[in-house]
Amino acid sequence: MADMQENGIHIEGLRKRYGEGDTAVDALKGVDMRVAPGEVVGLIGPSGSGKSTLLKCLGAVIEPTAGRMTLGSDVIYEDGWKIPDLRALRRDKIGFVFQAPYLIPFLDVTDNVALLPMLAGRSNAESRKRALEILDALDVAHRARAMPSQLSGGEQQRVSIARSLVNHPPVILADEPTAPLDSERALAVIRILNKMARQYNTAIIVVTHDEKIIPTFKRIYHIRDGQTHEEVGEGRAFE
Amino acid sequence: MISLAGRDILHAWGKFVFTGVGLGLLIGVTLTMAGVYRGMVDDAKVLLSNSGADLWVVQKDTLGPYAESSSLYDDTYRGILGMPGVARAANVTYLTTQVRHGDRDVRAMVVGILPNGPGEPGYLVAGRQITRSHYEAVADIATKFKLGERIQIRRNRYTVVGLTRRMVSSSGDPMVFIPLKDAQEAQFLKDNDAIINQRGRTAANPAFNRPGVPGLLDAVIASQSGNPFVNAVLVQIKPGFTAEEVADPIRRWKRLQVYTRAQMEEILVAKLIATSSKQIGMFLVILAIVSAAIVAFIIYTLTLGKIREIAVLKLIGTRNRTISSMILQQALGLGVIGFVVGKISATFWAPMFPKYVLLEPGDAARGFIATMVICALASVLAIRAALKVDPAEAIGG
Numbered sequence: 001m002a003d004m005q006e007n008g009i010h011i012e013g014l015r016k017r018y019g020e021g022d023t024a025v026d027a028l029k030g031v032d033m034r035v036a037p038g039e040v041v042g043l044i045g046p047s048g049s050g051k052s053t054l055l056k057c058l059g060a061v062i063e064p065t066a067g068r069m070t071l072g073s074d075v076i077y078e079d080g081w082k083i084p085d086l087r088a089l090r091r092d093k094i095g096f097v098f099q100a101p102y103l104i105p106f107l108d109v110t111d112n113v114a115l116l117p118m119l120a121g122r123s124n125a126e127s128r129k130r131a132l133e134i135l136d137a138l139d140v141a142h143r144a145r146a147m148p149s150q151l152s153g154g155e156q157q158r159v160s161i162a163r164s165l166v167n168h169p170p171v172i173l174a175d176e177p178t179a180p181l182d183s184e185r186a187l188a189v190i191r192i193l194n195k196m197a198r199q200y201n202t203a204i205i206v207v208t209h210d211e212k213i214i215p216t217f218k219r220i221y222h223i224r225d226g227q228t229h230e231e232v233g234e235g236r237a238f239e
Numbered sequence: 240m241i242s243l244a245g246r247d248i249l250h251a252w253g254k255f256v257f258t259g260v261g262l263g264l265l266i267g268v269t270l271t272m273a274g275v276y277r278g279m280v281d282d283a284k285v286l287l288s289n290s291g292a293d294l295w296v297v298q299k300d301t302l303g304p305y306a307e308s309s310s311l312y313d314d315t316y317r318g319i320l321g322m323p324g325v326a327r328a329a330n331v332t333y334l335t336t337q338v339r340h341g342d343r344d345v346r347a348m349v350v351g352i353l354p355n356g357p358g359e360p361g362y363l364v365a366g367r368q369i370t371r372s373h374y375e376a377v378a379d380i381a382t383k384f385k386l387g388e389r390i391q392i393r394r395n396r397y398t399v400v401g402l403t404r405r406m407v408s409s410s411g412d413p414m415v416f417i418p419l420k421d422a423q424e425a426q427f428l429k430d431n432d433a434i435i436n437q438r439g440r441t442a443a444n445p446a447f448n449r450p451g452v453p454g455l456l457d458a459v460i461a462s463q464s465g466n467p468f469v470n471a472v473l474v475q476i477k478p479g480f481t482a483e484e485v486a487d488p489i490r491r492w493k494r495l496q497v498y499t500r501a502q503m504e505e506i507l508v509a510k511l512i513a514t515s516s517k518q519i520g521m522f523l524v525i526l527a528i529v530s531a532a533i534v535a536f537i538i539y540t541l542t543l544g545k546i547r548e549i550a551v552l553k554l555i556g557t558r559n560r561t562i563s564s565m566i567l568q569q570a571l572g573l574g575v576i577g578f579v580v581g582k583i584s585a586t587f588w589a590p591m592f593p594k595y596v597l598l599e600p601g602d603a604a605r606g607f608i609a610t611m612v613i614c615a616l617a618s619v620l621a622i623r624a625a626l627k628v629d630p631a632e633a634i635g636g
Contacts (some may be wrong), residue, residue: 054550061554098634
């Protein structure tokens, strides 16, 4: 784990082809990306550029066609999955933050967050303790017993971030996490993600269309026609 | 690990409870249907037990006296009393008819008995047994007759002197016991016009009205006016004899049909109420299918409403087993709620039925297991839908 936290996520020549023959579509055409621990990078691109496909490949939800993907020192994909239990990989090594918070509506805030460590086999007490620590770090501990429907949009997104962090994964994939939020709350979410990335030494990839948060990234990957181009961002709000 | 199913049920308890109540009423009807069948079987057994007989002697080649009509001469019992192993034998008649009580009719089985003989009600809840030879009656409390009230059976009026309970026919009609002679008369009595007409016909017949044979016509008319028939002879056997040991000589020497308790039960349960039990069985099957369809539909709909949450759960690493278990537990939870509501409902409304409804704990246990199995099977559709959910659905694009 420590090794993973030292190396972050690294992908080389990642390809994804949908379909076969004449109808085949190359969604990713050799993507290279490296995100260091504690770093937050932006992944931007127009619709159909391959953002979601890349995110799904990184999240071990769909299988790439070729390339190499490493998490820390572990190769997780190289012309085939190298990890037998992708479900456990997603649970323990990858955090997800979605466009909408997608909290489980019938679990309170604490249990929404504590569910992941519980699924990983930790005791209920330990899982809840961890959840409360993360919620406290995200300033939503006072809403620990509330149900998701009782939270504001910003609070829900913070709980969602807490859920993604609770197992201390080396990488977090955030899929347009600020889309439903106004500028102030959107910037607050990005600020939190940066803080958490530093605090937990986590590599965070933020997929976004949101013009107001793009200037906050220090590094940005542009994706177009299935290929990425790296550029240096402004890193405005966090200096 | 927290119970996802339990939390979901608690979160949407109103939906679950109302659905469970609806399902429960259906289960209540199912349990009641089973209770109706059990009640019919119990009525048949009670009928046999209350008769106090070990053997039923009836007309040869009939399934009488309950499943088919049977007619024996009323002096047959004398010969039976002399057979080895017979302790007591008594004539009995059965007639299902409308009994007039004030300005209303009560459908009842009128039983003609000899006081202190087999066939007399075993116990009374009020009053006394019949002691006079005429115009006294002992009635089951289901008739709602009161002690001292006057009832009318055919042309004669009777005073209710005793009340008994759980004395019913195999079809659940309450019994009214009257003296044997009255019952024989009630069974075969013609109206006055018919009697006059019959006497006229007999007198006009030269074979019966011969000049020079005084008394012939009177004798023929007397034989036509009386009723020397009963439906069965109830026999109690002496200690040390088996039913078959006593029945065989009666069959052989008296040329009569004799049924033991086991045979009579077989006739009542397997033959008399066979069609009814098949009818009820069909209802139970249909109700089970309807219950399964309802549970399947509800659980499937509830699951479809959680597709996004299921996708998220799968994405964050929840095992298929955990998700399947959540859906299965919800289906079983619905079944438990439904069964509890159904059992309470059936227990509440069973006494209101006009016929006896017997809710047996064994049926309740079987009903509970069937409900759980049905709910488990009904959840398969929803589990399949949930397992097909792609975790990628949680990620946009």
